[in-house]
Amino acid sequence: MLLSRHADSLFWLARYMERAENTARVLETASRLASVPNGTSGARNEWEAAVDATGALDLFKSLYDEATPRTVVDFLAFSPNNPSSIRSCFEMGRNNARSVRTALTIDMWETINSSWLELRRFQTGKMTRQELNGFINWVKEASLRFDGSAYRTMxxxxxxxxxxxxxxxxxxxxxxxxxxxxxxxxxxxxxxxxxxxxxxxxxxxxxxxxxxxxxxxxxxxxxxxxxxxxxxxxxxxxxxxxxxxxxxxxxxxxxxxxxxxxxxxxxxxxxxxxxxxxxxxxxxxxxxxxxxxxxxxxxxxxxxxxxxxxxxxx
Amino acid sequence: MAGPIFDEMSGVDGACRPAYAAIKTWLEDSDPADMKRRQEEAEFLFRRIGITFAVYGDAAAEERIIPFDIVPRVLTSREWADLSDGLTQRVRALNMFLADVYGKGEIVRAGIVPEELIFRNPAFQPAMVGVKLPYDMYVHIAGIDIIRTDDKDFYVLEDNARTPSGVSYMLENRDVMMRLFPDLFAEHQIRPVENYPDELLATLRSLAPRSAPSEPTVALMTPGPLNSAYYEHSFLADRLGVELVEGRDLFVRDNIVYMRTTEGPKRVDVIYRRIDDDFLDPLAFRPDSVLGVPGLMAAYRAGNVTLSNAVGTGVADDKAVYTYMPEIVRFYLGEEPKLKNVPTWRCREPDALKYVLEHLPELVVKEVHGSGGYGMLVGPKADKAQIAAFAEKLKADPAGFIAQPTLALSTSPTFVGEGVAPRHVDLRPFVLSGANKVRIVPGGLTRVALKEGSLVVNSSQGGGTKDTWIIEDPGA
Structure with missing residues (x-):
């Protein structure tokens, strides 16, 4: 037996953590494709395609003029205005985790909480390609830690x-x-x-x-x-x-x-x-x-x- | 009470008191740089575990950790025995007082406590009059704030009979100390506090309504993650192994309280509520409360659910009633109080008010209904303008205030910055009162005023905490 609200928080906690990882994967793909020949010069803008793949193109267009590496990274990774940005996902995930702490193991809570604290290391603004890759890897690792702590301790x-x-x-x-x-x-x-x-x-x-x-x-x-x-x-x-x-x-x-x-x-x-x-x-x-x-x-x-x-x- | 300040380690003459012998050696042998590292390690642990609290009125600092000091505060078993006898006596009297206040009212008729202090008290709950509670128990969890100014007497500074907090720090502080300084634990015989959650659960279950099953369902009710003590609520629910519910998780049907679960409604028998009376039930109290449960009071009055603490306990712990506690103990128990009260002027009495107004620079003046160190005047620390402003407040509502001498609270060695220095401390032991049994785990929460010379230990005002050790008497 579980409080319905707790079940809801657990369900959404997992969705947000998964979504954060998925958004990082989309960014990774865009970054790779944009650097291959014809990546941006053709009819298709890979950065815009990345936003489209997350289902948030309309929101993006209402916030930015143009899909550039900088605007897309900002939107997908850090923007508080994008409810599916990696930052938003970590924040919502942690909020859900806080409200359902009693149903989590200590390892899980610590994993989620430290990821949230570590996220502050990464800032929006100009990110070099290398920094972006480092960030993406960090997000994937955070997701793996979350998954692993659940798998191993719950x-x-x-x-x-x-x-x-x-x-x-x-x-x-x-x-x-x-x-x-x-x-x-x-x-x-x-x-x-x-x-x-x-x-x-x-x-x-x-x-x-x-x-x-x-x-x-x-x-x-x-x-x-x-x-x-x-x-x-x-x-x-x-x-x-x-x-x-x-x-x-x-x-x-x-x-x-x-x-x-x-x-x-x-x-x-x-x-x-x-x-x-x-x-x-x-x-x-x-x-x-x-x-x-x-x-x-x-x-x-x-x-x-x-x-x-x-x-x-x- | 003037005179030199009593230090828990060094007394007043600088000689080491026996209880602190090993601590003193440890402090002398430790490298300050290493101590600093341990201190930082402790803070890191607290932050990672998420032991945070919110400071009201400070939006920028949504979550802070309470500073933790790595030097433990030590009491001997003999000191503890006296203290816990006194605490048991005091809380028994508080419970009998509440049963009387909401029952026959004998103490008022005997002229011991003025009628208006009770019946005009904003914390008095008319809805509780005539309600019969299991075992006549009202204050199931009490936090009694204790101070000392010498090695003889313990004084009660404040009774907390509503929803006292801080017990999670007592438990986490011990946990972190054991992780950081295992050797110190090997050198001392320290009485454990880890069984507090078991004792609390036993207490709560013993107070379940008679109609409840033999394994009653207990839940802990929180206002939610935005509350300053939310960490503690979730920590306790976890350790108790009970559901952490918010108002919206509960509903009342036919005067029975249920929680909404993935398997449908489940009856709740005991609610350890960490939410104030006013917010419990919008039908009975504040209609704008979104935190409460409509119909909860009706279920409670019908005897179908136990609320811990009972509704209306606040009438026993305000600072005006506090001044009558020695008489209250004598009236119900026929015994002399074992714990002293701090001498207190009741500003509602004209002579006292006159004295207080004349001596503001040397007194501490507190709001009768205030808490958390908010809205108080510490005379010796205030400037002329602050004192003048406070005098106006006091004159406008004398009955709203009490005054006490500025006590030379004892100090305890504390790690500050680059070394160890004495800082003022108090102690909040937690007293559990169940059916026919009082339980107190040996220890409590030691709060320490980290600012040099400061007497305000509240976390909202820059106070920190320490682990509190009750050790077997040296040589005993």
Missing amino acids: LRNDAYYFLRLGSYIERADFTARILDARSSLFDPTRETISGSLEYYQLSSLLRCVSALTSYHWVYRESLRPHLIADLMILREQMPRSLAHCYENITRFLDSLARDYGRQGPAQRSARATYGRLQNADYAALTDAGLDEFLAGFLADNGRLGAAIADQYLG
């Missing part, structure tokens, strides 16, 4: 399940969004890659989810768009794939239902989504186009979040 009970549900729902959302932002690369009429820019874009996409090496282990082939999509959507071995996220979401929701002795709409909804990912192959799943599939998935994922809130967090 009792496996409902508090842990809600925390993990938050992580996986946020992660599934992110993987779907970055695929969606690059969906033009996955035009089914093209089996192979036409140019070097496309190659960079595809490999960056894999790097963004730390899966470039995994790709080669799984497929033992050069990069092919539909295999990349297959990896990120359907392969359960890949820890950031939609299928992997839903395998876990289903498992943790089932654990809750078992402990509480009751099933609900959240369990049914998660199982339905997981079932679709388990039983389909890539071609069948994206029959109506990858865009269409991802839009449907994002909507389902959002509805699941709402169902969990309704069932447990209210």
